[in-house]
Amino acid sequence: xxxxxxxxxxxxxxxxxxxxxxxxxxxxxxxxxxxxxxxxxxxxxxxxxxxxxxxxxxxxxxxxxxxxxxxxxxxxxxxxxxxxxxxxxxxxxxxxxxxxxxxxxxxxxxxxxxxxxxxxxxxxxxxxxxxxxxxxxxxxxxxxxxxxxxxxxxxxxxxxxxxxxxxxxxxxxxxxxxxxxxxxx
Numbered sequence: 001x002x003x004x005x006x007x008x009x010x011x012x013x014x015x016x017x018x019x020x021x022x023x024x025x026x027x028x029x030x031x032x033x034x035x036x037x038x039x040x041x042x043x044x045x046x047x048x049x050x051x052x053x054x055x056x057x058x059x060x061x062x063x064x065x066x067x068x069x070x071x072x073x074x075x076x077x078x079x080x081x082x083x084x085x086x087x088x089x090x091x092x093x094x095x096x097x098x099x100x101x102x103x104x105x106x107x108x109x110x111x112x113x114x115x116x117x118x119x120x121x122x123x124x125x126x127x128x129x130x131x132x133x134x135x136x137x138x139x140x141x142x143x144x145x146x147x148x149x150x151x152x153x154x155x156x157x158x159x160x161x162x163x164x165x166x167x168x169x170x171x172x173x174x175x176x177x178x179x180x181x182x183x184x185x
Contacts, residue, residue, distance in 0.1 A: 019150050020121035023128065028090050031127045032075050034153060035088070039066045039179040041079075043160070046175025047106050050166070056106045057175070066179060077146075083135045086146065091128035096147055098159060098176070108176045115149070115157055123149055129156075140166055146177070154181050 022031065043060040068077045068088065076085035098111045116122050131146040141164060148158035156179040164171050 018119055018121065018152050019127050020119065020125050023125050025090060027127070031090070031129075031150060032070060032088075035068045035075060035129070035150070036070055037068060037181055039068065039156065039181045040064070041066045042178045042180075044109060044176040044178065045106060046108075046160075046173060048171060048173040050171045051169045054104045054106075059175075077131055082133065084133050086131040086133040086144070088129050088131045091130045091147065093128075093130070093147075095124055096128070096159070110157070110176065112149070115151070119151055126150060129158075140164055148177075148179070155179070 019031070041064050043062075043064075045059045046057055048055040048057065064079055064081075066077050066079050068075065070076075075088040077088055078085040096112055098108050098113075112123055119126070127150040129146075129148045129150060131144075131148065133144050135142050135144065143163045145161045145163075146158060147161070148156045150156055158177060160175050160177045162171075162173040
């Protein structure tokens with residue numbers, strides 16, 4: 001069933017006007033402006049690595065609303081449960097990869113390679129955005145990094161990563177996320 005849903009979602013991604021070819025710094029002002037508004041975020045499945053263990057976890061059916069605002073030259077994403085806004089910027093990293101040869105790690109429903117096939121261009125040709133923030137829960141600091149690709153005016157897709165050290169054990173949690181919004185915003 002989830003493959004059918006993803007197939008329907010990806011076909012709508014391909015039908016929207018794409019941001020292919022708008023990945024450079026010269027288009028950042030236009031991209032930043034197009035991101036401002038309310039986005040519905042879907043947390044898909046993922047896993048956590050802790051002390052040599054792989055702990056898979058399912059997607060979260062609860063949808064959340066993320067608000068992106070431009071404050072001066074800074075683009076910030078926030079929602080009521082965030083302790084601090086997530087600062088967004090244009091990515092300047094090499095090509096992102098989700099695929100792994102490690103059979104113990106759960107595979108995402110939609111990889112970035114799959115996404116490239118659906119959209120019709122490589123991720124390096126699309127606006128790639130990095131968001132960073134931190135939170136402290138029960139005295140433990142967690143660092144969050146979101147790597148998102150702007151597919152079209154109403155779709156972002158990527159990976160949310162959280163890193164921390166809990167009771168001396170490094171923990172890394174990874175899950176795919178998709179963000180959508182009503183085009184009328």
